Structure formats: C-alpha cells, structure tokens
Amino acid sequence: MTNTSALRIVWIYPDLLSTYGDRGNVLILQRRAELRGIATEIVHVHSSDAVPEQGDIYLLGGGEDRPQILAAERLRADGGLIRAAARGACVFAVCAGYQIIGENYGDDEANPLPGLGILDIRSGRGQSRAVGEIVADVDPALGVGRITGFENHQGRTEIGPSARPLSTTVRGIGNDDRTEGAYQGQVLGTYLHGPALPRNPQLADLLLRWRVGQLAPLPPAWGERLHEERLAAALS
Amino acid sequence: MSELPLRAQLASVLGRSAAGLSRATGRGDGSVIGGKIALKVEPDLLAKLARGRRLALVSATNGKTTTTRLISQALRDLGEVATNEHGANMPTGHITALSNNRSAVNGVLEVDEKYLPQVLVATQPEFVVLMNLSRDQMDRASEINLLAKRWRIALGKSNTRVIANADDPLVAWAGLGAPHATWVSAGQRWKEDSWCCPECGGHLRREQDPYWACPECGLSRPQTTWSVDNDSDVLVTPEGQRIKLRLNLPGDANRSNAAIAAATAAGYGLHPERTVERLREITSVAGRYTSVVTMGVEVRLLLSKNPAGWLESFAVLDPPATPVILSVNAQIPDGKDTSWLWDVDYRVLRDRRVFVMGERRTDLALRLETDGVRFETADRVDEVLAKLKAEQPGLTKVDLIANYTAFQQIRTAYGRVQ
Numbered sequence A: 001m002t003n004t005s006a007l008r009i010v011w012i013y014p015d016l017l018s019t020y021g022d023r024g025n026v027l028i029l030q031r032r033a034e035l036r037g038i039a040t041e042i043v044h045v046h047s048s049d050a051v052p053e054q055g056d057i058y059l060l061g062g063g064e065d066r067p068q069i070l071a072a073e074r075l076r077a078d079g080g081l082i083r084a085a086a087r088g089a090c091v092f093a094v095c096a097g098y099q100i101i102g103e104n105y106g107d108d109e110a111n112p113l114p115g116l117g118i119l120d121i122r123s124g125r126g127q128s129r130a131v132g133e134i135v136a137d138v139d140p141a142l143g144v145g146r147i148t149g150f151e152n153h154q155g156r157t158e159i160g161p162s163a164r165p166l167s168t169t170v171r172g173i174g175n176d177d178r179t180e181g182a183y184q185g186q187v188l189g190t191y192l193h194g195p196a197l198p199r200n201p202q203l204a205d206l207l208l209r210w211r212v213g214q215l216a217p218l219p220p221a222w223g224e225r226l227h228e229e230r231l232a233a234a235l236s
Numbered sequence B: 001m002s003e004l005p006l007r008a009q010l011a012s013v014l015g016r017s018a019a020g021l022s023r024a025t026g027r028g029d030g031s032v033i034g035g036k037i038a039l040k041v042e043p044d045l046l047a048k049l050a051r052g053r054r055l056a057l058v059s060a061t062n063g064k065t066t067t068t069r070l071i072s073q074a075l076r077d078l079g080e081v082a083t084n085e086h087g088a089n090m091p092t093g094h095i096t097a098l099s100n101n102r103s104a105v106n107g108v109l110e111v112d113e114k115y116l117p118q119v120l121v122a123t124q125p126e127f128v129v130l131m132n133l134s135r136d137q138m139d140r141a142s143e144i145n146l147l148a149k150r151w152r153i154a155l156g157k158s159n160t161r162v163i164a165n166a167d168d169p170l171v172a173w174a175g176l177g178a179p180h181a182t183w184v185s186a187g188q189r190w191k192e193d194s195w196c197c198p199e200c201g202g203h204l205r206r207e208q209d210p211y212w213a214c215p216e217c218g219l220s221r222p223q224t225t226w227s228v229d230n231d232s233d234v235l236v237t238p239e240g241q242r243i244k245l246r247l248n249l250p251g252d253a254n255r256s257n258a259a260i261a262a263a264t265a266a267g268y269g270l271h272p273e274r275t276v277e278r279l280r281e282i283t284s285v286a287g288r289y290t291s292v293v294t295m296g297v298e299v300r301l302l303l304s305k306n307p308a309g310w311l312e313s314f315a316v317l318d319p320p321a322t323p324v325i326l327s328v329n330a331q332i333p334d335g336k337d338t339s340w341l342w343d344v345d346y347r348v349l350r351d352r353r354v355f356v357m358g359e360r361r362t363d364l365a366l367r368l369e370t371d372g373v374r375f376e377t378a379d380r381v382d383e384v385l386a387k388l389k390a391e392q393p394g395l396t397k398v399d400l401i402a403n404y405t406a407f408q409q410i411r412t413a414y415g416r417v418q
C-alpha cells in the first residue's frame, strides 16, 4: 500500500496519546495537502506497533499522566521516532506529546523521567493548572503570525540552547507565562492542545511547507474564520 | 427516620425550606440550594439520612440520569423511592433527595463520577451501578483513568455489590475491586478511551466485540450473567430467559441502561419481566428524547454532551430524509473547550440536510467541512423551520442534537416539556 510519492503522515499512538481532539491535526494536514493536489498517506501506529522510520510528518497528541509515561517508555524502547527525527523528519507534538519529545519531563509526583531527547526542552510541574484560551505571536522567522488555542496542563517547560521558543504569549501561560512551545529544525512542540492545526491553518501550512516547499495559496474558508473568531474572543 | 438528632433535623428542615423557596421564586428546582444550606449545618447528614435504607448509587459518564430514573421506576413496585431525579448529583443533591423522602426504605441516587468514592463511604449503599467512562468536559472534569482508579480503591474498601458493564474495560477494572459483582454485557459503542489495559497499559485485544483481554498482564472481561441482544431487542437474564424490551426510549444506549436497571431491580427482588413492563412507562427523562411541536413541525430533542453521547445520538436519528440541527455552546456546564468536536465522526451526516447553530457554530462548521458534510448555519430553530417549510410545506419532523446549555436554551424557548 505504500505510495512512495505521497506525503506520509504518521499518527503516533492514538490509543495512548489522543485525549481530546488530537485527530483534528491529522485531518487538517491531510485536507490542506489534498486541496493542493498533494497525495497523502495516513499511518496509525498503535502502542504495540513499531514506529516506521520513513514518515514525513509525525504527530503526537495529549494524554493523561499514566498513558504519557507508558508512551514515553515505549517510544524510547522502540527508537523509530528518534531515528526518524535524526534523519530530519518533521515532528509535531502537543501537550503530553510535547513534553515527552524533550530531554526530560515530570511524572505526577514531579520526579524527572527521561524523554526522547529530540527537542532541547525540560518540563516539570507548575504550582497551578493552566486552563483556558491562549494567544501567542510565533517567532517571525517562521512566517506564521499569531496563533490561538486551548491549553489545559500543569506542565512548565524550560527551553535549552539548541531549541527556540515557538512563540511569545499574549494571553495564557504556555511554557512559563512568557513563551509558548518550542522548535528545533522541523521538530515542533506546543501546549496548544487537541486541534491546534484546525484552529491555526497557517501553522498546518508551515509543517506542509517544511516537507514539500512552496505551497499554493488556498481561498479563506471556515478554518480562517474560526481563527479570526477565536482570536477576537480571546482578546476581547 | 424520626430519630435523627435535632441538629440534623434542623439542617434537613432548613434545607427543605430553602429548596421550597427556590422553587417558589422560580430560580430552579431547588435540589441544589436546599442541600447546600443543609451541608453547612451538619456534615454527617448524608450518612445519617442514608442509614437503614437500601440504596443504589448510579454513576457513569453517560446515561446516569436515565438509568437512575429507570431503576427508581422499577422499584416503585416495592413502595416509595427516594431519588434525585432532577439530576442534582453531588452530595448536596443527595441530602435533599433523602430528606425529601424520609420514609422511603429504597433509594436510587445518581452520583457525579468524581463524588462516587465519598458518597460511597457516607451512604454505605447496598449496590453501586456503573455503566461507562469516557472523555468528558476535560477543562473541569478529572482524568478518567484516575477516576477509575479511585473507584476501584473505594469499592475495595466497601462491602457493596457492584452491578457493572463488563464490556467497558475501565468500568470493569474499577468494578473488579468490589467484593461482590453482577456483570452485565451492556455494550460499548465508543471505544476510543479504552484501547489500552487499565492495569498495565498494554494494547488490548478487542477483535471480537464485546470481549477484550490484555495480552500483557492477562486482565480480561469478566464473565457476564445479564446481556442485551440489540438486534432482536431482547434482554437475556441469568436464567437464560429472553425478554422483549420494546422500550419507549430510543437506541442501543437505552437498551444498555434498561439491562443495567433490570439487573439492579433483580437485586431488590423484582422479577425482570415485571421490571421491563415498568421501564416501558418511561417516555422521556428531564426533557431528553421528547419533542416540541413548533410551526407544525415535531422537533425531537437529543441531549449529547460528549463524543460518546454524540455517537449514540447519531445512531437514533430518523432516516436521512429528516433534517438535523446541531447546536453547540461552550459555557461552563458544557466545558469551555470544544476540542472534543474533533473526536466525533460526522461522516454519517453526509446524506442529510444539516443546520449548525449555537455559540460555537464556527467550530462545528469547520469540523463538518473537514468531514465533507454539507451544512447551513442558523441563529434560531424557528429560522431553520421557516426555511424548511418554505421548501417542503409537508415537513413534519426534525431531529435536534445539542450539548447542555444549548439544549436548555432550546427547551426554554420552545416550552419546558415533560
């Protein structure tokens, strides 16, 4: 079934890391690629399966504490995602997924646990839970502009010298009240949970651009409208 | 129950008069405010009010209000039943329900998932009835793996009999903590929260529905004595008797609720044949499944608060010729986060006329666009009906699926029906 010319989107562990709306990121990437005539192949990798190394974009979603620990252990033992990232594949990780692709993250008693080490970040637990709409301005180098989403996490994240903050927060907590998310090459993580890409079509297009180069523009549709609407609501 | 200590009686009376006041002033059905005052006066009131009764606590993500109503309907054959049928499902609501009916020996209490452990300790119920656990309003609700763990621990310290759905792995794992259990094969349509073993995290083997087993630690679905045969609309009892259900509530989800209710009623000594007759008397629960007739069109109201609920509602929609209205809000009772819309598969709506409404209709619109479902947006139900009537003057029916506050707004606008 493998189509060598198609864009391969690999959804990592939907059985463990798919707490709330993570499917949206898969669907929007697929849709925005196909609207431009780019064929896609979607691969679902269960926690009992080996991670294929020849993917273009790897997606990791959110998860509760225990599934997060299990997912990290299994991905470390499998090694496929680590090798794919070393080869330069794009990784988009959200919430619990964001934390586990880092150097380490904290369990529910704040003990540090080893992550996959493909993004130079370290995460621990904050005093309070960050819940609510978030707005942030993405690093101008990425050409994405302002993003918006919903955050729901206890984590706080420190960014090391090899990675850069994805954005500066305008509203909400993100990594530490000042910045939100991180990126390093084509590995990108964020606390904007669930459907971060549906709510920010320009962020979905960044990931596609990294893989296929220049993209044809799409006429504004419901995604752009939702983006505007949520930005206005969060800043009002 | 007349030997309650003075302070407790006072609290109870206070609670009841406050409830009466709240009803009289039209601020609600009184079940929350009454208990809130009572709790301040006497923290042990719930335990005292529960003493000497035969109680069943009912908890789940979906269907707890309906199942509570079904069980209490069956138990009325034995006399009065104390129950919180208005859905005030936290301890304050339980106090109000029990103090409003002091003489009832039997009681059925709907319990919020988070409060189940503490209500279990306070009331020492004879039965704990558990149906399902799935993702729900995660900006304010607890993680469900954590809930299941707390249930399991609380049940392990109790002497209660659990009556539970063996087909839901998280629920079964929690129920296996109890000293006694009656297992019902009540089905599980939404499986996205239970692909992994609650004990060890291994990927469950679930090729043959409703069976499930963990290849890593060996945890598996408990053997059931009750089951539902959805295809033939039949309840199968432990004796192998097959009883035709013919409920007046729609769908497989309500067949599950009925099976759980019949197994619970049997615990109270009621024969399932008689129970099923009583269950047929229920035609709606707190406005759910009822219809409002407006502009000559029957609008059937389906309340769905989370992905599992939407899946169940899709399964009971009228044939595709009937238009459907979807309405979504994101106020505090709904959860402020609409991410869950992406967990629902809307492709079943592709061959229907679809309208989207509610404060978060744009979220819904993008979601439907992504699934290739054609739709129109609207502000109000009567606007949709006017448009449809202009095109099809003979139109008689529309289905409407809404989440919590959207549902309540529509009920208020088009008449509080029962």
Ligand SMILES: [Zn+2]
Residues within 6 Å of the ligand: B197, B198, B199, B200, B201, B202, B214, B215, B216, B217, B218, B219
């Ligand atoms: Zn296991």
